[in-house]
Amino acid sequence: MPDWLDVAVRVILFLIVLFLLTKLLGKKQLSELSFLEYVSGITIGSIAAEVIINTDNKIWHGIIGICVFSLIIYLVEIFSVHSKQFRDFVEGSGTVIIKDGKVLEENLKKEHYTTDELLQLLRGKDIFDLSEVEYAVLEAKGSLSALPKKDFRPITRKDLGLASVNEKETQTVIMDGEILKESLTATGKNLEWLKTELDKKNITIENVFLGQIDTYGALTVDLFDDKIQVPEPIERPLMLAQLKKCQADLELFALATASEKAKRLYAKNATKIEDSIQKLTPFLKN
CATH class of the missing domain: 1.20.1270 (Substrate Binding Domain Of Dnak; Chain:A; Domain 2)
Known part of the structure; x- marks a missing residue:
């Protein structure tokens, strides 16, 4: 050979x-x-x-x-x-290098890391100011886990006193112009619904490069031809606007009426609609 x-x-x-x-x-x-x-x-x-x-x-x-x-x-x-x-x-263990907002220099030297390398790892976590870090661990495999101070953490729905929303996995239902029937079934939708949604956007399945159904049941698509503009869905935002209008009308009626009984009734229902709006906003906003 x-x-x-x-x-x-x-x-x-x-x-x-x-x-x-x-x-x-x-x-x-x-x-x-x-x-x-x-x-x-x-x-x-x-x-x-x-x-x-x-x-x-x-x-x-x-x-x-x-x-x-x-x-x-x-x-x-x-x-x-x-x-x-x-x-x-065998694998090593994590080393704390920032605790209570202070850098533990001895632990940093023990792992043979310089200050520049620490700052580089923090930048990789989108942290550019050391004073924003409460706690940081250098993991056994070299990655950095950092906990920002509470004032620098993203605001959550819990912080705003809003009800939590359980999100489902986004499903890809169209890929390269082909329908993925198993993923479509997993969303609880059928082929007729999918075709109806595509008709609303004036596009055909063959023109869709990628189509996904999000946690709220909305279909988003990306087309082969990037020059074609896909219209934004208006049904849910329109419904949200109608609810806000109803709330505003009830508050206006409560101010305009001379009847105390009617005033209380209008104000009570306006409050109910406001509560409903807070709960439904994550589902109705695009």
Whole structure:
């Protein structure tokens, strides 16, 4: 067999072996590596490269070496799941580097991180001012987890005293002009509903590059032709506007009437509509 063909066969064979072993070890191997995974990855890559390029080496010796390293990683992961002490020893543990808004310089030096590197990690979390951080942990795999001070955290519905909204997963129901029937069924919608919604937008399924149904049951589409403008849905915003108008009318009637009984009735119903508006606004706003 010519050398070039031998190398080509080895490349294909080791590509298949490494792919199968990576699939066996799971998606964790594709994320940030632990210390052992980092060392093993370098070793496995070196073995594969050496056997592929050096045709004097036997292919099966390289495959055995790679399988042994993969088996070690697999066994380590099994032991790590059942023992925290073993997991901390092999994978490491998080290190607190900011506590109560103050940088713990000793812990930072222990992990061999400079101040510039700390600030860079914070910028990766969209934090540009150190004084905004309450607590930060340098995770075992090198990423930074940061908790901003309460004054710098995003406002939530709970902070505003509003009822929580349980959101469902957005489903992709059209892709490359083809309907994904399983996803459409998962939304509780049917084909007739989908066609009706597309007719409202004056577009056909074949023209849709991507179509999704959000948590509130609204269909949004992206077309193959970017020059075509898709009209925004108006039904829900229009309904919200009508509710606000009803509330304003009732408040106006309460001010205009001379009857105390009617005034109380108008004011009571205006309050009820206001409460309904607060609850329905997340569903009716685009």
